Amino acid sequence: MNVEVVAVGTELLLGQIVDTNSSWIGEQLALAGINSHYQTKVGDNPDRMRTVIGQAIERSDAVLITGGLGPTHDDITRDIIAELTGRPLVRSDELVVKIREMYSSRGQEMPESNLSQADVPDGGWPMEQQPGTAAGLVVPVGDEPDETCVIYAMPGVPYEMHEMMLGTVVPDLIGRSGETATIASRTLRTWGVGESNLGEMLAEEIARLDDPGVGVTLAFNASGIEGLKIRLTAKAADDNAVKVLLDDEEARVRSIVGPIVFGVDDAQTRATVPQNMEAVVLATLRSMNLTVSAAEMATGGLLTSRLLDVPGAGDVLIGSVVPQNEAMAATLVGTTESLEGEAGARALVVAVGERLGTDTAVASGPATAGENGLSTLWLATLVDGNAECLEVTFPSDRNRLRQYATITVLNALRLRLQTAS
């Protein structure tokens, strides 16, 4: 079963609103094991909507449309669907009553123009979920048994669309697809190795997975400052069989790539916090009953801010200082020497750990801009009273330098804690 998504709205093309709806829909479809091959954004223009929706009806088994169901003259999705399916709009008395009640329950009078929202293409039907005044529509293309496609039209307001997707569209699509297998993914997060090197390390394993009998696929997903993700997807008869496949594949990949894997996101347990570097480091420290502090020269508060974005982090990272020069560092943590180079980073991490009285500490020294748009700096970690330092070279642009330095020094702390524990 092939599904495609059409997001309607000129504001989407103009970039006034980012189309997060299509991404969310794509994710729900993937989790349900349904293929979606195209996602198109089109403005509120009859000709272009006809082109895009007409083509989607031709080539796909189901078309999911968001937007254009409001009451204004711009909102023409239901008219275009009526036209393309040859199903004239019929006013639904039931919807008229429903919409009138929504207005009166808010103490408002319904503008007459709103009645257009009660129109339904003949032979189609409104979705049960209707959190706003716009009804979602299910409209078959052709009549049974010669139905060639089905259209689901939903409003563009995210929470309204979400209810309809989860309540009507996904269950309906699963029913239509006749699919009984379960599909699930697991993502291994890595830091420290580039995409092409990782590809070479895993080339043999990827070749092994080319045999469709294995039932697992592997893909890379470069997430910039979040590192490189290895996504494993398995398909099997039931949840348990999928889990066995994913466990086996995770073990194989880990045995090949080693400790660069720092976290795992599992769609089967999506309720938990995303396993990014800061969450992993905080969880490790908490499990060992250790506190941490930070002195951030080059990272400028970003490390602290990222860590403290994780719920409960303030009990582990109990304090940070962000000095922008040596005199300020002296005031804040009592360092007396130069903070340049390896000796400086070492002095800084020891001083912040001592002054703030924490079990571990991290520090970034000042960055020195070099040639080719690259800067060099020293990072340091303190564990069991021992400082270790690391020289790194990153792009000089502020944002990337701070992000890379943050994740690199946290990764260094993670690796030391792993050895210590």
Add this chain to the structure above:
Amino acid sequence: MNVEVVAVGTELLLGQIVDTNSSWIGEQLALAGINSHYQTKVGDNPDRMRTVIGQAIERSDAVLITGGLGPTHDDITRDIIAELTGRPLVRSDELVVKIREMYSSRGQEMPESNLSQADVPDGGWPMEQQPGTAAGLVVPVGDEPDETCVIYAMPGVPYEMHEMMLGTVVPDLIGRSGETATIASRTLRTWGVGESNLGEMLAEEIARLDDPGVGVTLAFNASGIEGLKIRLTAKAADDNAVKVLLDDEEARVRSIVGPIVFGVDDAQTRATVPQNMEAVVLATLRSMNLTVSAAEMATGGLLTSRLLDVPGAGDVLIGSVVPQNEAMAATLVGTTESLEGEAGARALVVAVGERLGTDTAVASGPATAGENGLSTLWLATLVDGNAECLEVTFPSDRNRLRQYATITVLNALRLRLQTAS
């Protein structure tokens, strides 16, 4: 001139990454007065890429593609372009050298698979801007004078794509469009008034602009934690005439809405730093030759991190502390009393200003979670030795609370400096 955008990547369809690239591109095109009618997402699949890109070439004057230019076997954008345009790939010696140098300057060896990134369709050329190893490509469809379309292929990594869009694609498209009228926008950033109130304040002015003879349009753009933006767009014969229109409209709007406007972004002067709250506050402090420090309990380093993301900020915000409890605050800035409530925020801002020896200071006290998912906290500013405090209530969710508190305390400092100067 009709342009369309194709974003390539299976991860986009699966919702693993939100396609913010297309929105950003749509915004840049709109600012340049270029129509974009379709935006399509397609997976890394040869047949479907052929369908989508082939159709785009047929119906549009220019096709902007993002993604699929990396070095892995998934990355097939340049092959598909070569095929559809009948222009075989030719390895560019110049690009080979460039890519090798990028690797060696980072002290890494280039994997041989990376050489595919030096392939260019015959008769096309690489873009000058190339921040990463993937070169952007300009590929005409057909030969002059029968050129029917032009393809711009850019990497999916946002900062790489941004440089290429602003450096090559937008200027090139403006040149090709033959448009002689100038269109430009100016954005007034506001903080402290909601969208419907702002709409009421400006209703009369918006009605006045309905007359197309005025040549200026006004639109709101709610940017969440960045505040509400008022976007003015003017069209006239030349740059100067556009500037006169925008100057006049900006003055009218300012006279209506008053000091809630804290910054102005002007597309005609896009080289400068975006005029967000932190940039505005830093520029104000610098112009008055004042330094600032911060003590961040509720904001957890976010204020420091946002300020230090602005180039040169470290000379103004010379130091910050992020204590997560009262004992740590006592260690870092020498406070001896409770930090609860108004008195606590006052004590904190006075102590950090004194200990760190800065001319001004800002502080956020601890947040107290209340009912309805809302939290209350005290913010404080120090100017000329006088502390002023402000109680605020924000959504309890960590990210929004920290963002709103950051921008609110910076806005309070801005308003005090405005009065002081």
